[in-house]
Amino acid sequence: MGAEIKWNHPRYKSLLFVDRAAQLILKLAGHKDKELSLYLTTDQDIAQINQQWLGRQGPTNVISFSQPEHTASRLLGDIVISLDTAEREAKLAQTTLQNRLTALMIHGMVHLLGYDHEGSDGEQIVFEKKEKELIKALTGEKIMADLCINVDHVATVRQARGGVEPDPVAAAVLVELAGADGIVVHLREDRRHIQDRDVELLRQTIQTRLTLEMAATDEMIKIASKVQPDIVTLVPEKREELTTEGGLDVASLEKEITKAVARLHEASIPVSLFVDPEPGQIEAAKRTGAECIEIHTGRYAEAISAEEQDREFDQIAEMASLAADLGLRVHAGHGLNYQNSARLASVAEIVEFSIGHSVVSRAVLVGMERAVKEMLSLVKKGRIV
C-alpha cells in the first residue's frame, strides 16, 4: 500500500520529499493500508481536468477525486496538483515549493476524508480544523531522513600501509562540513580498519553524532561504555568475512543480545540492532529492549533483476512499517549507492541511512584530479624548461 505518484511536467520529473510526504500524510490520515494516487501536472493539464470533471474554467491548484465508498478497492482516491500553480503560490507566500506542495497534498487528503469547505461556514471551520490537525501531525514527523557516513574504508586505505594517512578522523571532519548528520565506524575485533585511537579521537572531535558498530562481546561493551558513542549498532561479526554479511540473528540469540542491550543501557547508550528485513527478527529485536533497528539492505542492493529489486524493496518497506508500528526507530544500510538509495529514501519510516563504501569510493574518484594536479606541480618544479 502507499502512494502512487505520476509526474507530468517539463521541469519536474520527481521530487524525493513528495514520495515521503505523501506516504506520511496517508499514514497520519489513518489510511496506511490504502492507496493514494497523486498526479503532479501542469496548469494546462489541470485546466482540462477542471473543465471535464467539474465544469470549471481555468487552472486551479488541487483537485481531489474520492473513490466511491461502496467499491471494494483499496484506492482512497486521486489528488491532482498543478506544479505551476503550486510554484506561483509558493513564491507569493514566500515559502518553498516543498511547503506549498505539502499543504496542497494535505488539502486534497482532507477532501478525500470526506470533508468539504464549499458549503456552510460550519463546514469550512471543520475542514480547516482537520487541515490544521494534519499539518501539525506532519510537522512533528521528519520528512527527510538523516544521512550518516561510515568512514571505515578511509581507515582501510591507511591500514594498507600501516601509516598515518588517510586519517578517518580528518575524513569525518570533512564529512561533517559537507552536511552529513553523523559519522559511523565499525570497530572490529581484528582491528582491520578502524583502531581504538580512531574511536576515541572521533568522540572528541565530531560535532554531529557518533554511531559505533560493534559485535556484542564483553570487550566491545567495555570500550563503548568508556567512549560513550551516541548510539551503538550491534552487528554480527565473522573474522573471515570481507564485510558484515548478514543481519544479527536476534531470534536465535535473544537472551545474549538482551543482556548486551541491558549492559549498554546501564552505560546510558541507546542501542540499534542490525537485522535482516524479516518479521521474526524485528519482533525479537523489540523484545530485547533495543530502541532501534537498522535494516540490512544488502539483498535489495545486490538484486540483479528489476523484479528482484522490487520484491526486496517491498519487503524492506513492509518491515520498516512493522518496526515503526512496534515503536522502534528505523535505520537502513549496507550496499547503498548512488543508484539505489533514492528509491529507499521514499520509505517514510526509515529515518536514517548509514552509507560508507560507495561514498568513500566516489570521494577517491572525484578527488583524483586535484590530488594529481597538486603532485604534478611539485614534481614539475624540479625541471628547468
Ligand code: PXP
Ligand atoms: N550498516 C552496517 C551495520 C554495516 O555493517 C555497514 C558496513 O560497514 C554499513 C551500514 C555500510 O555499508 P556500505 O559500506 O556498504 O555502505
